[in-house]
Amino acid sequence: MPELASVQGKIEPPAPATPLAVSVSGLWREFGEMPVLCDVALTLHGGETVSVLGPNGAGKTTLLRVLATLLRPTAGEVSVLGCSLPRESWRARGRIGYLGHEPLLYRDLSCAENLRFAARLHGLPGDAAERIAELLDRVRMSRRADELVRNLSAGMVQRLAVCRAVLHQPELLLLDEPRSHLDPEAAALVEPLIGPGPERARVLVTHEIDLGLAEADRVLALRAGGVVAYEGKASGLSAGDARAIYGGAP
Amino acid sequence: MSGGRDGRADPGRGRGHSLRAFKAILAKDLRVELRTLQSVPAMALFGVTTFVLFRYGLDRTTLSGGLAAGVLLATVLFAAILAINRLFVAERDEGGFDAIRLAPVDGTALGGAKAAALIVYLVMLEVITLPVFALFFLDSWAGLAPVAGVLALADVGLAATGVLVSAIAANSRARDLLVPLVLLPLLIPVMIAAANAAEPLLAAQGPAYGGIGKWVGVLALYDMTFIAVGFAVYDFLLED
Numbered sequence: 001m002p003e004l005a006s007v008q009g010k011i012e013p014p015a016p017a018t019p020l021a022v023s024v025s026g027l028w029r030e031f032g033e034m035p036v037l038c039d040v041a042l043t044l045h046g047g048e049t050v051s052v053l054g055p056n057g058a059g060k061t062t063l064l065r066v067l068a069t070l071l072r073p074t075a076g077e078v079s080v081l082g083c084s085l086p087r088e089s090w091r092a093r094g095r096i097g098y099l100g101h102e103p104l105l106y107r108d109l110s111c112a113e114n115l116r117f118a119a120r121l122h123g124l125p126g127d128a129a130e131r132i133a134e135l136l137d138r139v140r141m142s143r144r145a146d147e148l149v150r151n152l153s154a155g156m157v158q159r160l161a162v163c164r165a166v167l168h169q170p171e172l173l174l175l176d177e178p179r180s181h182l183d184p185e186a187a188a189l190v191e192p193l194i195g196p197g198p199e200r201a202r203v204l205v206t207h208e209i210d211l212g213l214a215e216a217d218r219v220l221a222l223r224a225g226g227v228v229a230y231e232g233k234a235s236g237l238s239a240g241d242a243r244a245i246y247g248g249a250p
Numbered sequence: 251m252s253g254g255r256d257g258r259a260d261p262g263r264g265r266g267h268s269l270r271a272f273k274a275i276l277a278k279d280l281r282v283e284l285r286t287l288q289s290v291p292a293m294a295l296f297g298v299t300t301f302v303l304f305r306y307g308l309d310r311t312t313l314s315g316g317l318a319a320g321v322l323l324a325t326v327l328f329a330a331i332l333a334i335n336r337l338f339v340a341e342r343d344e345g346g347f348d349a350i351r352l353a354p355v356d357g358t359a360l361g362g363a364k365a366a367a368l369i370v371y372l373v374m375l376e377v378i379t380l381p382v383f384a385l386f387f388l389d390s391w392a393g394l395a396p397v398a399g400v401l402a403l404a405d406v407g408l409a410a411t412g413v414l415v416s417a418i419a420a421n422s423r424a425r426d427l428l429v430p431l432v433l434l435p436l437l438i439p440v441m442i443a444a445a446n447a448a449e450p451l452l453a454a455q456g457p458a459y460g461g462i463g464k465w466v467g468v469l470a471l472y473d474m475t476f477i478a479v480g481f482a483v484y485d486f487l488l489e490d
Contacts (some may be wrong), residue, residue: 068350069349070348086489090354090356093351093353094352094354096354098348102344102345102348104348104349104352105349106278106282106408109282113278113281117278118349120271121274121275121350121355123267123270123354164349226289245290
């Protein structure tokens, strides 16, 4: 892919003065002997968004789980919110909001019970009752606060998972296809909670290329096999180039 | 209680937060059990059914001494395995492990809460099955109260060891097989000590207390050992 090769390595203007939210260099992650991430590099400053693009099996979710402290890097330097992983995972936890493929909600607890449980784990003051009520209201789930999660539709579960991810007002949001299962109206409801904002950095995994490029300050494009195809400013990658990554052989 | 600035989580509060997390996880587990009744009713039904089988299998209307202690403890042990196998089901199937690891919670809070929940289940099992055991097999109920004390000590050992093995097996595909295969040999000392402590308490001529101190001491030592092992390894078990 010559177009991509040509944009890599361009001299970029100085980075913003905000502190680094994520700094990754030479990251390798293997499952058994199979490499899933190969020499990945990434930098992200506070208030910025990086979109992670790539076909299925490119290691996007694995990268997010490494940044979330859920997976250890096999090799490489990973720093999240100033904490070196995995050594200082403890310090980073509680400052990260993670919205993955699984909602991380207990099916036999109600919506409010799930959020109260998360609030207690994160050490929020009291039971964070006001915050929980506010979030449920913002995603229009207040009337279902006492309903068991097992009785909710997939879209409602996703809205509740968004509430869970942002409940503790994380400084870094790790979002894996955050709009999955959401209809346009529901996607608009959660947008203020997980959309770009000056107070939070975001790593956004998405297959919606146009949206991913539009929302991002930076882009990390991975090929199948976890090899970096592009890492740099979003303006340096066209939608056509990004789409080409999905069709390219590893 | 330590709250963060602007209602945010306070990542700097460190491990002092563990007690609150322990309470939250324990309350969650007990609430889910009350709501779904997945463990305790199955354990109680298993216990009562096993007593019926022993009664007709042994063709005895009364038991005493070592045989009575063996029947009681073997039944409690196998009933406990039903609950131990289910201890981490929600964490594994519903993402609870990830949810807990994303919070600044150390592994001992999770392990401790699971052990406490298992002790509650075992106590409930014994509250239901001890009277049934006495009705089926004992001439005198005089030894039941001290036997309950021995069972309480055995419960702590069962819980400390059971949670450890269940946590190790949680992400294995063969977990249903792994738990009894690994757990039962580890519990042999508990069974020996508890049976020897309970034997004189269930004697035909009434409870006798001579010589049980040594076995109670062994039980207590076993409990403390596995509680200490749990504290040492829960953090590692929770990590990738």
